[in-house]
Amino acid sequence: MRKLDYAGAIREAMAQEMERDPRVFVYGIGVPTWSSIFGTTKGLTEQFGPERCFDTPICEDTMTGFGLGAAIRGLRPIHVHIRVDFMILATNQLLNMVSNYIYSTGGKLKVPLVVRAVVGRGWGQGAQHSKSLFSNFTHIPGLKVIAPTTASDVKGMLTAAIRDDNPVICFEHRWLYWAEEEVPEEPYEVPLGVGRILRPGRDVTVVGLSWMNVEARLAADILYKRGVSVEIVDPRTLAPLDEDLIVESVKRTGRCIVADCDWVESGFSAELAARISEKCFGRLKAPVKRIGFAHTPCPTVRELENEFYPNARTIVRGIEEMLGLEAANLDGEDFFSHERRFRGPF
Amino acid sequence: MTLDPEPLPKTTSIQLFKSLFLARRSEEYIVKHYPENLMRTPMHMSMGQEFVSVGVCAALEGKADVFASYRSHAAFLAQTHDTDLFFSELYGRSSGTGEGKGGSMHLASPGQGHILSSGVVATQIPVAVGAGFANMRLGTGRTAVVFFGDGAADAGVFWESLNVAALYRLPVMFVCEDNGYAVDTPREARQVPASLTEAVKAFVCDSYEDDSGDVESVYRLARGAVEKAHRERRPAFLNVKCCRYLEHVGTGDDWHWGYRDKAAVEREWISRDALLQQRVRLASLQMSESAIVAVEDEIDRAIRASVAKASQAPIPGPERLYAGVFHEKA
Numbered sequence A: 001m002r003k004l005d006y007a008g009a010i011r012e013a014m015a016q017e018m019e020r021d022p023r024v025f026v027y028g029i030g031v032p033t034w035s036s037i038f039g040t041t042k043g044l045t046e047q048f049g050p051e052r053c054f055d056t057p058i059c060e061d062t063m064t065g066f067g068l069g070a071a072i073r074g075l076r077p078i079h080v081h082i083r084v085d086f087m088i089l090a091t092n093q094l095l096n097m098v099s100n101y102i103y104s105t106g107g108k109l110k111v112p113l114v115v116r117a118v119v120g121r122g123w124g125q126g127a128q129h130s131k132s133l134f135s136n137f138t139h140i141p142g143l144k145v146i147a148p149t150t151a152s153d154v155k156g157m158l159t160a161a162i163r164d165d166n167p168v169i170c171f172e173h174r175w176l177y178w179a180e181e182e183v184p185e186e187p188y189e190v191p192l193g194v195g196r197i198l199r200p201g202r203d204v205t206v207v208g209l210s211w212m213n214v215e216a217r218l219a220a221d222i223l224y225k226r227g228v229s230v231e232i233v234d235p236r237t238l239a240p241l242d243e244d245l246i247v248e249s250v251k252r253t254g255r256c257i258v259a260d261c262d263w264v265e266s267g268f269s270a271e272l273a274a275r276i277s278e279k280c281f282g283r284l285k286a287p288v289k290r291i292g293f294a295h296t297p298c299p300t301v302r303e304l305e306n307e308f309y310p311n312a313r314t315i316v317r318g319i320e321e322m323l324g325l326e327a328a329n330l331d332g333e334d335f336f337s338h339e340r341r342f343r344g345p346f
Numbered sequence B: 001m002t003l004d005p006e007p008l009p010k011t012t013s014i015q016l017f018k019s020l021f022l023a024r025r026s027e028e029y030i031v032k033h034y035p036e037n038l039m040r041t042p043m044h045m046s047m048g049q050e051f052v053s054v055g056v057c058a059a060l061e062g063k064a065d066v067f068a069s070y071r072s073h074a075a076f077l078a079q080t081h082d083t084d085l086f087f088s089e090l091y092g093r094s095s096g097t098g099e100g101k102g103g104s105m106h107l108a109s110p111g112q113g114h115i116l117s118s119g120v121v122a123t124q125i126p127v128a129v130g131a132g133f134a135n136m137r138l139g140t141g142r143t144a145v146v147f148f149g150d151g152a153a154d155a156g157v158f159w160e161s162l163n164v165a166a167l168y169r170l171p172v173m174f175v176c177e178d179n180g181y182a183v184d185t186p187r188e189a190r191q192v193p194a195s196l197t198e199a200v201k202a203f204v205c206d207s208y209e210d211d212s213g214d215v216e217s218v219y220r221l222a223r224g225a226v227e228k229a230h231r232e233r234r235p236a237f238l239n240v241k242c243c244r245y246l247e248h249v250g251t252g253d254d255w256h257w258g259y260r261d262k263a264a265v266e267r268e269w270i271s272r273d274a275l276l277q278q279r280v281r282l283a284s285l286q287m288s289e290s291a292i293v294a295v296e297d298e299i300d301r302a303i304r305a306s307v308a309k310a311s312q313a314p315i316p317g318p319e320r321l322y323a324g325v326f327h328e329k330a
């Protein structure tokens, strides 16, 4: 099968859905420009015309209301934010209008709106270009929230989101855009609300979110050499959550680390840890452990940024502690550094 | 001096009267029954300002996609004339517009062209712009119309929405029901431009003002504005001066708040009440008092029947709590 990266998979999902359904359109700040949201919207204006792929003024609140209005009057909008931080300006519409319109009209109406938001990281993104804020949105009834990790998942899940008659927010970690995988060429759906075991294992479950699944895989490789078998579960959809998959896994392994790509305090990891603790209580050999960002604004300087973000090393140390293993010497290990791919500026 | 405009067809004058009376009498029933505590939803009454939405909705002849604020009773009834749905929702019944989950601030019946009402100031405005975009793309021939108070024009999203509608050349109708107050705060204490109507002209749109207090004047204005908006492919802003008779929220008056003078309001507004004016106009059009009373009685009976029906209708069962958070396939 041909290989495609995550950014290309997003582009392909949108292009195929725009081809299939003339009601689908995509818009947002910078969408049709040369840089085209990391290539995810490249060529769509040329292919489908400026009425179906267009730029907007810098007014996220208004343009989200605009998407709602278009969605409830017959179109299927995809609104793109190049950073989650900018989507904060859209929360009035998302939380006050988009999320409750179906409910307060008795469940009969449709709001086929997709909002894509990019999680930034690296090269000094700093405090205002690096947020995830998953739990700000999973907290709200009436929104579906997805955070695909792999290229094949993002294509199928975005396709499902575009075809869904409810509002869906899709979180895309900026570093995942490079991830290549075999991705089927024809359109397909990966159903929302269904998680995935990224790697089967016996000793401990890592529930990873977004980029942290990449770190979890690295950690699992390192620990494998020491005879520790790590199972990685990617919920993929955060709301509605595939709780059964996670609970079954933790019941099997008896141990769980939640590796969130976000702050820990009041984060989505708290929701996961609470549910796992409740549902797996008698089967847990250790308390559920959570890993996430340091509870500070994201620092710009590289050395502090290194301290701010958890990575494979954090996961390895967490698992060692949980299993009562001595901390291994990790000097020879090859940890991910974004400078391999990314030297700024954005 | 302006010439008197051509009189409207008598049938139109009667229609406008009926629509005004429907809204007014429906709210009179709310005032009457609210103390029974069966309509447990915060009422933001339209009373006094009905002529704005009545005039505009009539002018659009059923081809409006209406977006309204929490003060939406008149707009809802002007657009749908559906007192059954209206009272069912206020009474919190399964037969309401949102099976009682919406209430007074979320009245909506998209099939009848009332798309939504919203309780957070100004939030309905950009949604109307998106609807205008969908109407343009799909060639529906419909017009998105958004009603809001002068307070909503304090908000950035109002100006952003005007900008976007003008930029994308969408014939959206922005209708400001300018009653001069946000709760008890006068416009002068909130906005710098001496005239909103003038300020809006900086955007490429047509900006109109009406302080006639007359439903036929609003009707004419809206007809001209919507026609021009479609022809020129640009939004229209209608600033219609009006007066809220009752308190900001609730069914009583608010003279005791002291922010406005009862005698002045009576002199400037209530004495030339739009419904009364229209009734006088019908008489001057040779409609007999008994014929007018017959029209009123018929509407009154219909409303009473709706109130009775609604107060008897089933209340949604507890199984409905979790239903409809997401779209329920038919």
Ligand SMILES: Cc1ncc(C[n+]2csc(CCOP(=O)(O)OP(=O)(O)O)c2C)c(N)n1
Pocket: B069, B071, B119, B120, B121, B148, B149, B150, B151, B152, B153, B179, B181, B182, B183, B248
């Ligand atoms: C964003 C927001 N802020 C504050 C409120 C509280 N509030 C409700 S109505 C209102 C006044 C609005 O005045 P205006 O827009 O002129 O409409 P009117 O009530 O006169 O119809 C305020 C401040 C709100 N609902 N939403």
